[in-house]
Amino acid sequence: xxxxxxxxxxxxxxxxxxxxxxxxxxxxxxxxxxxxxxxxxxxxxxxxxxxxxxxxxxxxxxxxxxxxxxxxxxxxxxxxxxxxxxxxxxxxxxxxxxxxxxxxxxxxxxxxxxxxxxxxxxxxxxxxxxxxxxxxxxxxxxxxxxxxxxxxxxxxxxxxxxxxxxxxxxxxxxxxxxxxxxxxxxxxxxxxxxxxxxxxxxxxxxxxxxx
Amino acid sequence: xxxxxxxxxxxxxxxxxxxxxxxxxxxxxxxxxxxxxxxxxxxxxxxxxxxxxxxxxxxxxxxxxxxxxxxxxxxxxxxxxxxxxxxxxxxxxxxxxxxxxxxxxxxxxxxxxxxxxxxxxxxxxxxxxxxxxxxxxxxxxxxxxxxxxxxxxxxxxxxxxxxxxxxxxxxxxxxxxxxxxxxxxxxxxxxxxxxxxxxxxxxxxxxxxxxxxxxxxxxxxxxxxxxxxxxxxxxxxxxxxxxxxxxxxxxxxxxxxxxxxxxxxxxxxxxxxxxxxxxxxxxxxxxxxxxxxxxxxxxxxxxxxxxxxxxxxxxxxxxxxxxxxxxxxxxxxxxxxxxxxxxxxxxxxxxxxxxxxxxxxxxxxxxxxxxxxxxxxxxxxxxxxxxxxxxxxxxx
Numbered sequence: 001x002x003x004x005x006x007x008x009x010x011x012x013x014x015x016x017x018x019x020x021x022x023x024x025x026x027x028x029x030x031x032x033x034x035x036x037x038x039x040x041x042x043x044x045x046x047x048x049x050x051x052x053x054x055x056x057x058x059x060x061x062x063x064x065x066x067x068x069x070x071x072x073x074x075x076x077x078x079x080x081x082x083x084x085x086x087x088x089x090x091x092x093x094x095x096x097x098x099x100x101x102x103x104x105x106x107x108x109x110x111x112x113x114x115x116x117x118x119x120x121x122x123x124x125x126x127x128x129x130x131x132x133x134x135x136x137x138x139x140x141x142x143x144x145x146x147x148x149x150x151x152x153x154x155x156x157x158x159x160x161x162x163x164x165x166x167x168x169x170x171x172x173x174x175x176x177x178x179x180x181x182x183x184x185x186x187x188x189x190x191x192x193x194x195x196x197x198x199x200x201x202x203x204x205x206x207x208x209x210x211x
Numbered sequence: 212x213x214x215x216x217x218x219x220x221x222x223x224x225x226x227x228x229x230x231x232x233x234x235x236x237x238x239x240x241x242x243x244x245x246x247x248x249x250x251x252x253x254x255x256x257x258x259x260x261x262x263x264x265x266x267x268x269x270x271x272x273x274x275x276x277x278x279x280x281x282x283x284x285x286x287x288x289x290x291x292x293x294x295x296x297x298x299x300x301x302x303x304x305x306x307x308x309x310x311x312x313x314x315x316x317x318x319x320x321x322x323x324x325x326x327x328x329x330x331x332x333x334x335x336x337x338x339x340x341x342x343x344x345x346x347x348x349x350x351x352x353x354x355x356x357x358x359x360x361x362x363x364x365x366x367x368x369x370x371x372x373x374x375x376x377x378x379x380x381x382x383x384x385x386x387x388x389x390x391x392x393x394x395x396x397x398x399x400x401x402x403x404x405x406x407x408x409x410x411x412x413x414x415x416x417x418x419x420x421x422x423x424x425x426x427x428x429x430x431x432x433x434x435x436x437x438x439x440x441x442x443x444x445x446x447x448x449x450x451x452x453x454x455x456x457x458x459x460x461x462x463x464x465x466x467x468x469x470x471x472x473x474x475x476x477x478x479x480x481x482x483x484x485x486x487x488x489x490x491x492x493x494x495x496x497x498x499x500x501x502x503x504x505x506x507x508x509x510x511x512x513x514x515x516x517x518x519x520x521x522x523x524x525x526x527x528x529x530x531x532x533x534x535x536x537x538x539x540x541x542x543x544x545x546x547x548x549x550x551x552x553x554x555x556x557x558x559x560x561x562x563x564x565x566x567x568x569x570x571x572x573x574x575x576x577x578x579x580x581x582x583x584x585x586x587x588x589x590x591x592x593x594x595x596x597x598x599x600x601x602x603x604x605x606x607x
Contacts, residue, residue, distance in 0.1 A: 002589025005598070009533040013275040017532075020274045028277050 041157055044124035046104050046141075047113055048148045052089055056147040061121035063088060064097040068113035068122055076106035077113060088119075089168065090175045100143035104130055120164045126156045218509040225252070225513070226338055249341050253330045260521075261482040262292035268528045275532035302471035307370055310468060314368035319469065319476035322361035326480050328354040329487040334409045336500045336513030347408040348400065351491060352393060355446065358484060359385045362455070362465050365477070369468035377464025380539060381455035384445055387546040388452075392442035394554035395435040398561040399426055399495045408491075412499035421505045427496040430577040431561040434585075436496040438554050440526075443488040445546070447481065449527050451534035454542060489523030490516070549592055556584050 019026045030037055051059035064081040080099035088094045113122050125148065132138030154161040220227070233244045266281065266289055273280025282288040306312055332347035334340040344350050359382055366378020400406055403414040417424045426432030445452040456464030463469075466477045493499060497519050500512035537545070560577050567573035 001586065002593065006534065010529060013529060013533045016277050017271065017274045017529075020277050020279075026277045027279065029279065031279070031282075 039126040039128075039156075041159065043126045044109055044111055045128045046107055046109060046125050046130065047102060047111075047122050047146070048125040049100060049143060049146045050121055050123055050150055050153050051147050052150050056144065056149070058086065059149075060096060060143070060147060061089065061119050062097050062100060062143075063094040063119055063121070064100075065118070067116045067118065071112050071116045073110060073112060074106045074108050076103045076108075077101070078103075090172050092175075097143055100146060101140055102146060103140050105135070105139040120168060123153055123157070123160075218511070222337055222511040222513075224511070225336070246341070253341065254327065257327075257330065257483055257486055258479060260486060260517075261479055262296070264482055264485075264521075264524055265295065265478075266291045267524075268531075271525070271528045272532045275529070296475070299475035300472055302474075304471040304473060305468075307468050309370040311368035311370070314364050315468070316473075318361045318365035318368060319466075319473045319480065320361075321364060322358055322480035323476050323483065325354050325357040325361060326483040326487060330483075330490070332408055333487065333490045333494060334412050334499055335490070335516045336511065339500070339513060339516075340409055343409050344407065346406045348396060348406045348411075348491075348495075351408075351487075352389075352396075355484075355488070356385075356389060358480070361480075365469070366465035369465070371468050373461045373463075373467045374465050377455045377457075377461045377467065380461075381448065381465055383539075384448070384452060384454060384542060384546075387543060388442040388445035388550070391438055391546065391550040391554045392446055394551070394558060395439040395442065396491075396495055398431055398435045398557055401558075401561050401565060402426065402431075408494050408499070412494055412501060415498040416501035418505035423498055423501060423503060423505070425496065425498040425501075429564065430574065430581050431557055431564050432496055434553070434557045434560070434581045436492070438550055438557065439492055439496065441550055443492060444527065444530065445542070447484045447488055447527075449485065450531040451537050452542060453536055454539060457536055485524060485527055486520060489520050489527070492523060493519035549588060553584065553588065557581065 016026070050061050051057075052061065053059040064079050066079050066081075069075075069077040069079045078099065078101040079097050082096045082098040085093040085095050109124070111124055114124055130139075150161070150165070153164075229245055229248050232248060233241045236244050269291070270280035270282075270288065280288065281291045284290040284294045306315055329351050331341045332344050332350050334343075362381045362385070363378050366374040366376075366381070369375070399411060403411045405411060405414075415423065415425050422428075427436045444450075448455050454464075455461075456466070461467070466474060469477060493516065498515075499519075500516040502508045502510060502512075502515055560580050563580075564573050564577050567576065
């Protein structure tokens, strides 16, 4: 009948009107600055740089390979390579970013930098309150402002961080095993060189293949 | 006065206050001073109600959408209108370079003045009417119609496509709905036999047992009231008839090019229009300042008038929280194909009611005719129209 839909709609809004006074669960919003809804685990806002250990500068995983800089669609990343090197998480000497700036006003949160990073060094943050009074300097985040500890990464994306840690540990174990094997091979080689010459090539071959 | 019971004193408190304030003046000046006082009262009370209504509207709409609404400025957000007022007063007043500056300036003033004029004939309580005009209803509609002028002035003088589109929509809509608005009020005039709003209220201020003789409780009155409410919603450009200022399509319609205080005046004019048309609706159909039950007659009459007015405002807000905006062709079809024929039929039914003296037969006959017509018109109107989830032919 004519007007039926209007009556139904009016009843619905009346139910909402009355219901919002009696049951808190109906309210779909929270009073933001005081109350917050925890962000979803897969939420992403802007990238940050992961570091291991207590010192952010020494622990940065980034090796300034510039893949993210080249892959960034809006070109919001600026990297300057260092002249010297520092050891990375497996102890290999690597260059590091002397400068790593992201202009968050340009960033479009596409996560491509995260996808392309071979070193698990850049991840997406969930912080969103980045408003600033300084629209140039304040929005250009340098490497210090971007650096977050691995523990922080675990706190915002626990599942993803655990996977990353497992992968890194595996790689580190592999590298260590390889180093160990290489060291053993070297020792065996030295021993063989010292003892009997014909045995040496056989024990050397697997280590050589692994390199 | 000392002998009068407390309820009568309370009922006439504003009249007593006015007389007390004017009796200090020389007798020659007293009538003039009384009118000035009454005008000042109207000019203060309704913008005050407007301020309250804005915050109640925002909170009410919030509640209907399961939100809390504004609650930051002052206790429970009730100082929000003050913040809004300061904001609109301190904002820059921009007049477009190509605008017709004089007309652009005059449009909001014309609107507010025309809307305020409507309050002059509304009886807001026993003996509380600024001008007890014999043709009060006619005066009210004359003033209500001149708000259309200001809307077109605003749209035309802004030199903006959104403004002119909004103004054209507004004119089309307001003229279309002016007709059913008038025709639905004419039924009351037919029964009450007077265009004077005070007489119309007095005609309704009678009781059978404890129940009042309000026109809304008769078949023709109910039908008239529903049609009046539809037309009044369209006249005040409220949802679902808010096409002239539809934000999503026309920015703000005819007041797109207004900012600062002029914008606030338009806003004020719109809400004052709601108050006055609600007041008229209450006066015509809901007994004006008369009490809903005879045993409640001790409550001051002005409380009843303002309660009815605010209840109508709540219904406006409720509708806004519920209904989506119509399309222009739907709006026009609804006005000319449903509301207008129904009000015309209702005129006939009212005449029937007038001449079938007393008895239960006229109740049966009038109800049957109106209900039958409603169902029939609804059936034919909705015939072969597929209601339900919308399907898209190209998008998907």
